[in-house]
Amino acid sequence: MTFDRRRLLQALTAIPVVGGVIAILSPLFRYLKPNDKPWQIFTVAPDAPAGGAQIVGTTRSLAKPWDYFYFTYVQKFVQYDPTGFKASNIPGVAIRLPRKVRFANSQGFVGYRGETDIVLFQRICPHLGCIFNYEPDWHNVTAGYGGFTPPAFERHALMACPCHFSIYDPEYPADPGNVISGPAPRGARYFEFHIDGENIVVTGAELGGIARIEPADAAPPARGGEHTRAPS
Amino acid sequence: MEAVLSNLKEWLRDRKEHLDLFDETKTARQDNPLYIVGGLVWLSWMIVIVSGVILMLWYIPTTTAAYRSIEHITLDIPFGWLVRGMHKYGADMLITCITLRIYRMYFAGEYKKPGELSWMILFASLVLAMISGITGYLLIWNQRAFWAAKVVLTVPTYYDEIPVLGNLGLGRAIAFIFLGGPAVGQAAITRFYAIHFGISAVFAILAEIFFYRTRRRRLNLSPLAIGLVLGFLAFVSFDRLTEMGRWANPNRTPLPILSDWYFLALYQLVKYMPPLWAGIAPALLIGYGMLVPFMDRTRETRPLERPFFFVVGLLALFYFIVFTALIMLNIAVISRDPPIILGVTFVVLALAFVWEIAHRRRKAQRAAQPAPRAVPARPAPAPRPAQAG
Numbered sequence: 001m002t003f004d005r006r007r008l009l010q011a012l013t014a015i016p017v018v019g020g021v022i023a024i025l026s027p028l029f030r031y032l033k034p035n036d037k038p039w040q041i042f043t044v045a046p047d048a049p050a051g052g053a054q055i056v057g058t059t060r061s062l063a064k065p066w067d068y069f070y071f072t073y074v075q076k077f078v079q080y081d082p083t084g085f086k087a088s089n090i091p092g093v094a095i096r097l098p099r100k101v102r103f104a105n106s107q108g109f110v111g112y113r114g115e116t117d118i119v120l121f122q123r124i125c126p127h128l129g130c131i132f133n134y135e136p137d138w139h140n141v142t143a144g145y146g147g148f149t150p151p152a153f154e155r156h157a158l159m160a161c162p163c164h165f166s167i168y169d170p171e172y173p174a175d176p177g178n179v180i181s182g183p184a185p186r187g188a189r190y191f192e193f194h195i196d197g198e199n200i201v202v203t204g205a206e207l208g209g210i211a212r213i214e215p216a217d218a219a220p221p222a223r224g225g226e227h228t229r230a231p232s
Numbered sequence: 233m234e235a236v237l238s239n240l241k242e243w244l245r246d247r248k249e250h251l252d253l254f255d256e257t258k259t260a261r262q263d264n265p266l267y268i269v270g271g272l273v274w275l276s277w278m279i280v281i282v283s284g285v286i287l288m289l290w291y292i293p294t295t296t297a298a299y300r301s302i303e304h305i306t307l308d309i310p311f312g313w314l315v316r317g318m319h320k321y322g323a324d325m326l327i328t329c330i331t332l333r334i335y336r337m338y339f340a341g342e343y344k345k346p347g348e349l350s351w352m353i354l355f356a357s358l359v360l361a362m363i364s365g366i367t368g369y370l371l372i373w374n375q376r377a378f379w380a381a382k383v384v385l386t387v388p389t390y391y392d393e394i395p396v397l398g399n400l401g402l403g404r405a406i407a408f409i410f411l412g413g414p415a416v417g418q419a420a421i422t423r424f425y426a427i428h429f430g431i432s433a434v435f436a437i438l439a440e441i442f443f444y445r446t447r448r449r450r451l452n453l454s455p456l457a458i459g460l461v462l463g464f465l466a467f468v469s470f471d472r473l474t475e476m477g478r479w480a481n482p483n484r485t486p487l488p489i490l491s492d493w494y495f496l497a498l499y500q501l502v503k504y505m506p507p508l509w510a511g512i513a514p515a516l517l518i519g520y521g522m523l524v525p526f527m528d529r530t531r532e533t534r535p536l537e538r539p540f541f542f543v544v545g546l547l548a549l550f551y552f553i554v555f556t557a558l559i560m561l562n563i564a565v566i567s568r569d570p571p572i573i574l575g576v577t578f579v580v581l582a583l584a585f586v587w588e589i590a591h592r593r594r595k596a597q598r599a600a601q602p603a604p605r606a607v608p609a610r611p612a613p614a615p616r617p618a619q620a621g
């Protein structure tokens with residue numbers, strides 16, 4: 001009997017102790033991880049950044065098949081610190097394909113309603129987050145990215161990542177942008193967009209991947225002039 | 233339960249007594265150069281700490297100023313190039329010496345009783361040194377550093393894709409905590425700076441406690457040797473001015489892009505594996521390193537008397553060199569290479585296993601026969617031959 005009473009008392013005292021621990025841990029966790037909400041210790045849901053509609057270019061610059069341009073889409077991530085959010089850039093590439101495709105991938109993300117020959121990919125590599133390049137000539141892929149030779153039907157412009165040589169085919173049948181070589185577990189991520197007259201308007205981006213980019217950090221150095229800008 | 237605990241305590245007490253962190257108990261064997269690497273580990277570590285603290289006087293840990301502040305240190309400040317060179321090349325030397333010492337202890341079987349704890353600490357120190365390396369070179373804020381940080385901290389996000397466990401959000405949390413945000417930015421520099429300094433600060437204090445308790449000498453090298461090391465590092469700093477690389481450009485990954493030399497082999501490995509494995513494989517390697525004293529249970533220390541573990545060590549050395557060479561040559565045909573590598577590994581390990589079994593059987597037979605006195609098969613508990621190192 002006494003034993004049970006002791007147990008009960010122990011349980012009762014445990015409640016404020018546990019509560020106190022949570023109260024202490026919660027701000028500590030936000031100290032470490034500023035995207036946690038107050039009183040939230042752990043989250044599984046990924047941050048849902050907000051971007052909104054942004055005009056990234058015009059169809060005029062994509063006149064011929066395999067024409068392309070690079071662009072940047074800016075998103076905001078929620079942060080529970082005094083500024084409230086953090087901006088980050090997603091570099092992207094817009095490509096004119098030689099034929100119309102359904103711009104939807106095997107992960108179920110639909111980038112464009114209906115058929116399109118203009119496709120927009122995020123250039124953040126789905127492998128480990130480097131920025132991959134659009135290579136208009138597949139020979140450059142073979143020469144520069146570890147020696148991969150594409151099969152005959154894929155000898156056209158490709159996208160290739162300098163870090164671990166994942167190669168993506170923008171025109172991959174039924175899954176444009178899918179990975180055709182290298183360690184990436186999936187194809188290039190999409191932008192969601194529509195075409196408004198001449199303007200290409202991005203309205204969203206497929207989630208996933210971390211370690212995007214903060215706009216403020218891309219400042220060029222003064223000395224030496226070694227800094228190279230992205231080709232486009 | 234009690235018995236297990238007291239056994240463990242006894243084990244710990246005994247291993248602690250035999251702790252040897254910088255070869256300070258092996259001074260009698262310094263005629264073999266492989267037995268001064270321990271002292272060199274301590275020496276280069278101290279060089280790195282001292283030069284690092286001096287660099288802190290001038291370094292500015294922000295994304296916009298870091299690069300220029302280091303340029304300023306290297307080019308404008310009197311002897312700044314020397315301090316930075318000592319820091320960088322001292323760190324290279326530190327990692328080289330830890331690696332050499334690991335291989336020595338491995339092939340000479342020094343991780344066996346009573347050296348288990350020393351070995352585990354040494355192995356952990358390699359991991360910590362590599363973490364210091366990666367956190368340290370982000371501070372320059374150049375292309376190489378930026379992309380290394382980004383790649384390394386994207387690896388943990390794949391922990392959320394372990395099939396059975398499901399998404400616990402843990403991997404993402406790890407990445408987020410290290411980066412301090414969704415990107416490699418200012419928060420990441422600040423955190424990396426703290427980690428970079430913190431590791432050495434904490435462990436330097438622990439090492440001091442160790443020396444204080446054991447009353448051993450910190451540095452068992454002759455003044456001449458110390459002078460030679462310092463002179464050599466100073467000369468290298470002068471002759472090969474530490475590189476700046478290019479200012480980090482988050483919109484462009486350069487082609488080709490390499491990491492620091494001690495990550496190259498791992499980097500090549502990451503190209504060959506699915507990314508989840510790239511996160512698990514290093515953990516397995518570390519696990520193997522930490523647990524090998526408990527897997528290799530024979531008393532034998534000579535490499536040829538324990539063929540399997542000898543071959544595993546050789547294979548590790550071989551892959552380290554081959555992968556490094558491959559990445560420097562920019563070769564990685566991902567559809568062709570992995571089966572070859574897996575095949576070679578499997579065959580070699582299988583052969584090593586057969587060798588081990590055959591060797592044990594032969595030994596058992598030899599032990600069973602009453603050996604003729606005049607010709608002993610092997611001088612039984614011989615003192616360790618010098619070439620064992």
Ligand code: FES
Pocket residue numbers: 125126127128129130132161162163164165166182183184383
């Ligand atoms: S980050 Fe692009 S292949 Fe690894």
